[in-house]
Amino acid sequence: MKTIGFIAMSGVRAHNEELTQLGLTLPGFVERNKTIASLPSLGLLTLAGMTPTDRFKIEYCEIDDLRKSPALPEHFDLVAISTFTAQIFEAYEVASFYMSRNIPVVMGGITVSSLAEEAKAHCTSVVIGEGEPLWPMVLRDFENGALKPFYRHSAHGSFDLRDAPMPRFDLLNPEKYNRITVQTSRGCPHKCEFCASSILLTPRYKLKPVEKVIAEIHEIKRIWPRPFIEFADDNSFVNVRHYKKLLRALEKEKLRWFTEADLNVAKDDELLGLMRNSGCQQILIGLESPRVNSLNGVELNGNWKARQQDLYKSAIAKIQSYGITVNGCFILGLDGDTPEVFEQVHDFVRDSGLYEVQITFLTAFPGTPLYGRLKEEDRIIRDRAWELCTLFDINIRPKNMSVEQLQSGFLLLAKQLYSTEETNTRRREFRQRLKRSPNFGRGSRAELKMAA
Numbered sequence: 001m002k003t004i005g006f007i008a009m010s011g012v013r014a015h016n017e018e019l020t021q022l023g024l025t026l027p028g029f030v031e032r033n034k035t036i037a038s039l040p041s042l043g044l045l046t047l048a049g050m051t052p053t054d055r056f057k058i059e060y061c062e063i064d065d066l067r068k069s070p071a072l073p074e075h076f077d078l079v080a081i082s083t084f085t086a087q088i089f090e091a092y093e094v095a096s097f098y099m100s101r102n103i104p105v106v107m108g109g110i111t112v113s114s115l116a117e118e119a120k121a122h123c124t125s126v127v128i129g130e131g132e133p134l135w136p137m138v139l140r141d142f143e144n145g146a147l148k149p150f151y152r153h154s155a156h157g158s159f160d161l162r163d164a165p166m167p168r169f170d171l172l173n174p175e176k177y178n179r180i181t182v183q184t185s186r187g188c189p190h191k192c193e194f195c196a197s198s199i200l201l202t203p204r205y206k207l208k209p210v211e212k213v214i215a216e217i218h219e220i221k222r223i224w225p226r227p228f229i230e231f232a233d234d235n236s237f238v239n240v241r242h243y244k245k246l247l248r249a250l251e252k253e254k255l256r257w258f259t260e261a262d263l264n265v266a267k268d269d270e271l272l273g274l275m276r277n278s279g280c281q282q283i284l285i286g287l288e289s290p291r292v293n294s295l296n297g298v299e300l301n302g303n304w305k306a307r308q309q310d311l312y313k314s315a316i317a318k319i320q321s322y323g324i325t326v327n328g329c330f331i332l333g334l335d336g337d338t339p340e341v342f343e344q345v346h347d348f349v350r351d352s353g354l355y356e357v358q359i360t361f362l363t364a365f366p367g368t369p370l371y372g373r374l375k376e377e378d379r380i381i382r383d384r385a386w387e388l389c390t391l392f393d394i395n396i397r398p399k400n401m402s403v404e405q406l407q408s409g410f411l412l413l414a415k416q417l418y419s420t421e422e423t424n425t426r427r428r429e430f431r432q433r434l435k436r437s438p439n440f441g442r443g444s445r446a447e448l449k450m451a452a
Helices: 017-023 028-038 042-049 085-098 110-114 116-120 136-143 208-223 240-251 263-267 267-277 304-320 341-352 368-374 403-417 422-434 447-452
Strands: 002-009 057-061 078-083 106-108 125-129 150-152 181-184 228-231 258-263 280-288 324-333 356-361
Touching: 002 042, 002 085, 017 341, 042 057, 042 078, 085 106, 110 116, 110 125, 116 125, 125 136, 136 324, 150 304, 181 208, 208 240, 208 280, 240 304, 258 447, 263 267, 263 304, 267 280, 280 304, 304 324, 304 341, 304 368, 304 422, 324 341, 341 403, 356 403, 403 422
Parallel strands: 002 057, 002 078, 078 106, 106 125, 125 150, 181 228, 228 258, 258 280, 280 324, 324 356
Antiparallel strands: none
């Protein structure tokens, strides 16, 4: 029986020394980034779920764990690698290690799909696009000793999430993870210029059936009796009718969960009530900027966020009145940003009552329209510097300020937003408002403590 090693390149770390040091003194600054980096690779677990156990032995590994040993394991017959952009050069090193030992390597995912020719120089095969329709072909060709250099998704049509396999959650160490990912949808209708998420893999927004999502929850609960679920969606709740059905089903599961969405959720009280009742703790919303000038042009198929900007504060207040905290995300270095943006973000966070805030640099990821445009404008600081794609390192030249102004303004803003005083003030004011909110439902002290 052949052994397949699924290796996840986990543990992204910023190269910016000042921000890294800041993270040591203000832990909240890098909290969300660390959470993302520590999540298991749902893509690899999904492919593992499609791998016949009567023909293959399967091992799921994370690179940080493997590197605790003197050397990488060499007992695999095939290696599949998934990586964040910032770690792709490390992924190439791992792939080259196995290739040098005549162990075939398959690489795939969003970044690899965007850098297919580059990645192919380091591995046997590259899977381009969604992996589910291609993985059975990869396994067949591997068994026949005839792996192809490229497996292209576009030739086989878009994958239907109604056919989604059960991920192999049982391959994970239950003590290692404090939250587990489940995907309920793929894609996003907004098509932001900078976005390096699943819109690079699929041309349309699609949904996973409610029954399949609940089945995955049940599988997870066999391993983690009281799991915290992170829905690995680019934008949940686009199809409100579908999600109301899902939320009613989730309410029976007694979960706590987190997801990413847009401000449209604030327009539907029934939806917010169902989110509250089903255990939603927080939603992450890409606000991007408090400035309309900075929001203009962010989306390629419309200017939706710019049109919503005057509703930002009321939407945040509405969502949080249900006991659901909002993690508002801001991008610094957008084309419309000037040095005044840092103070404006700080003022907005204070005035809006946001419970949580995340600030990142505008980052040009490979394969995104942003990278193509800025390369043409000669605004990429160093071409192919993928290791800087951490969201906390600068890899572009901003339009209306210098790199130095962007760096210093970001540092000052981070020190203000993530100070103990301001963090505690945001949490205290949230709890005070929640006590007065008629939307918090049952409103018990236990619920208030959970929401806080």
